[in-house]
Amino acid sequence: MTPALPEALTDPPWLRRPKRAADWKAVTIAGLEPPPGRLVRWAPGERDQWLGQPGSGDEADWRVKIDRYFGPHGGASFGQAEVLAHAPEHLARPLLPRFAPRDDASLGHWLQPLLARFELDVWDIVVRLAESRPTRNGWAMLPMLGADTARIAAYWLYKLKTARHLAERWFERHGPLAAGYYLVPDALGGAPAPRRHAVHALRHVAAMDSGLVLRAARAFGDEAADAVAKLLAAPSGVAPAQRPTSPPPFPKWADAAALPRPVLRDGGEFPAAETRNLVLLLAMAGRPDDFPGVDDALAEVAAAAEPASLAEFAWGLFEDWAAAGHPARDEFAMRALGRFGDAGTVRRLAPLAAGWTRPDARDRMSGALRAIARIGGPAAAVHLNDVAMRARTKTLRHVARHHLGELAAADGLTTEQLADRLVPDFGLDVSGALTLDYGPRRFTVALDEQLVPFVVDDHARIRKALPKPGVKDDPALAEAARVRFAELRKDVRVVAADRLARLEEAMIDGRGWTPAEFGAHVAGHPLVRHIARRLVWRTADGTSFRIAEDGTHADASDETVALDPHAIVTVAHPVHLTETELKTWTALFADYEMLQPFPQLGRPRHPLTEGERGAGRLVRLEGATAPVEDLRALLRRDGWRQAPADRGVRPWIAVRVADVSVVADLDPGLPDHGRRDAADQTLRRVRVADSPYRDPRPGDPPLRFGDLPAGAVSEVIAALEAVIRARP
Known part of the structure; x- marks a missing residue:
């Protein structure tokens, strides 16, 4: 008996009429409006990071730039953006009404410091430029929560392949509840396009937590909540007033006849025609509301085919896409790896992703790590952790850690707990040793106090490395042992660090x-x-x-x-x-002559007094003076940053501790780097604050040093004590 092929391939969904649930009917509720107001929601430390290092130069230098870029003859948008981002605020803020970059302007990273500095005052500019050039300017929109940004994110998620990853990040950032508040009116409204986008987005965030979506819908009344509940319960692909459309063109770079053929669980492989339909299904999968039933169709294929054969098919599709130069419009080939891939796919894909460090490969790299995270399992976690440790760029390491955190959360772990579980043992036994075989000779590999591997031979002699093979040694075993030892030295160094x-x-x-x-x-x-x-x-x-x-x-x-x-x-x-x-x-x-791996017992210790634990200021440091160059050296350490320049000086330095900042207010303030005649700085105040940019407002909960990790506070005090020259 010939095994039956999935109906999804022999009768693909784009040829069918969409099936609707018998008890579901599209509901339109007029007059619903999303909540007013706009909010920039910063992740911990993000605003400080986006502000970056302020520009140098005194006020006279900035006035020259202002005349150049904002004068009668205008100037380049990036030059205006630089002035707004880094000039003293009393000079920059009055220029905002004159900042009107063209829609085709690619300001890239300049939008981030502008948003961090001016927030709502540059909202419309950021939104306009993000809409006009999503892949270049869209990153700046991620912290922005409002009706307009929610609609843009929903559109990107539904329609724009090149910006879909940004939309996913936006919805991850703001969550199902916020998305529901802003998108339920469109999802139940009468305008077809916004409705399609909103319905698709609500289904996307409902996969995170459908209860929060329904809670948001209930804010618009019981009728709206019931309509959204039925909408979310409807079959995949069912959306109001939807009809199937033609599938996208079959990609020119793909050859269905040459791709690895998936194999049915009951035996027999897919014919070329059905393999071609599977490629089209994958191309349609990013827009399930345009192509009703496509997710169900792919689930049907996955249930009918051998998983390993689907993984090989997806890898073959990916290789053809890569050979064609990774065209962005066909990114579905990368997503296919996440849908059908397995541990072997992860082992193939992870090294490639680690090498995609060019700026124009950022989206492809992000897609690869999303695919690895979707595959999941121990192999995905191991490789994401490896990328997080070894990648050459900070961006790649950050993205890998983000997805590692997702995998950890899915297992009910923190990122650190998962990272603990991923430390390889490198084949070492319980005593921390490894035996390597040359045939007639064997060598024991152990680790010294610096975690550097060394070798002990049969005569208990210690060597730094394996000896060259002798005439009596087995050449194959000896070569394998030498390769293993070289890899061990390299890998242990990375993991140990x-x-x-x-x-x-x-x-x-x-x-x-x-x-x-x-x-x-x-x-x-x-x-x-x-x-x-x-x-x-x-x-x-x-x-x-x-x-x-x-x-x-x-x-x-x-x-x-x-x-x-x-x-x-x-x-x-x-x-x-x-x-x-x-x-x-x-x-x-x-x-015991034990050397510590990092300073612990000899580390400076600065416990808080009882009074300091209950206070939000460290009076013991206030009034002390420190040289400018020593403070600038402190700013080169991880986590420390300085204020933007105001009239040529920077009035504070700060470091992030837990979810708040410890701020040292300076008098007269750090001068720009070009100034060599700087006087010593006085620590006017040392305080804990939600943000270094403002003092607490009336009604804010009190912030106390005693609520922070004592070790972290001790480190801050030690860092400031190290630069203090004189006390009051």
Whole structure:
């Protein structure tokens, strides 16, 4: 008996009339309006990042630029944008009404600092330029929440392939509730195009949380809520007043006859005609409301075909697309990998994505990482984590971490918890050793205190590397062993650097592990245990301990410590240790000649007083003076930034701690870099604030230093103490 092919391929959905649920009827409710108002919703630290480093130059220099770019003869839009983004605010803000870039202007990264600085005052400009050139200017629209930006995001999601990833990011940022408030009126309105876009977007965010969409709909009345509930429950692809349209043209670069043929689970492969229809289905999948039933059709294909054969088909399609130069209009080939790919697809795709670092490959790189994240599973998590550690560009690392966070959340984990689970063991045994075989000879590979692999031969002699093969050695085994050792050295260096950075961050931020997590991913891990054994650990009840040579936990007197199953284990920051504990642990580590992987016991400690814990200012530092060059050196450290220039000076420096900022207000203020006659700066105030740009408003909840991680506060104090020259 010949196996039956999926009806979705023999009778594709674009030839059918759309099926409607018997109990669902399109409802139009006139007069609904989205909520008024506009809001720029910043992620923690994002506004500071978008502001970037202010431009240099004194006020006279900026007035010359203003005359050049805003004078009678006008000037280039990017020049005007630079002035607005970085000139002193008293000079820049009055120029805003004269800033009217053309719709075809590609201002790129300039829109981000403009939005960060002026927010609602440049809203219309950002929206207009994002609409006119989405792929170049659309990124600036992501924090903007309003009726107009919601409609644009819905349009991009539905219609614009090149900006669909931006729309997805917009809806992820603002969530189902906000999307519902702004899009329900269009989804139930009478205008066909906005209705199609809004319905598609509501279904997209309902996949995140349908309850929040219905909660937003109920704000417009029970009738609207019932209509939206029925709309979301309707079959995939059903939308008001929709009819199937012709499929997109078959891509010229694809050859259905030459593609790997999917194989039915019951035996037999797809004929060329059905394979061609599958390519068309994938091309249509980004617009399910234009092509009713397309998602159901692809689900039918996935149920009928062998998953491995679909993964090979998708990879063949992707390779043809890549050979054609990755045309953006046919990005569905990348999405097909996410829909049909498997762990093997991840292993093939991840190295390619890591190499796409050119600016014109940004969208393709983002698409590849989205595909990997959609495939999911351990292989996807491993490779996303690898890209997050190794990628050459900060943008690529950030995108990989974002998708890694999505995978972690799907498993009920934090990103750090998932990263713990992804640390490879490199084949090391429980003692942290690995045996490599030359045939007649064997060598043991172990790690030294710096996590550098070394070799011990059969005569217990220590070598830095494997010896050259001898005449009696097996050439194939010896070559494989040498390759393995070289890869181990390279891979351990990358992973160890990542682990060291994460553990030091955990010490500062106060991140903790349960005893089970600690045993599995720290103390018992063949690689991480080498680092962990040279640190002091602590539980919330004040018990400090180390990991002994036999893997047990020992206190400073070498007495065994039993962890309570409900305890939380942290890397002990010295601010949490008493002076006696600190001296005892320092002496013990010195006796055992243990070098710490990063400064811990010898780290400066600055505990808060009881009064400081309940206050929002650090009076102990106020009034002290610091040289300008030392403050500028501090700004080169991660996390620190300075204020935009105002009349040639920058009145504060700040660092992000948890979800707030610790701000040092300066007097007279840091001068621009061109000034060499700068006086020492006085720390006028040292405060904790939601934003360094404003003081607390009446009614704001009080912010106290005691609510911040004590380790992080100690680090801030240590950084400022290091630059202070004189005290009041």
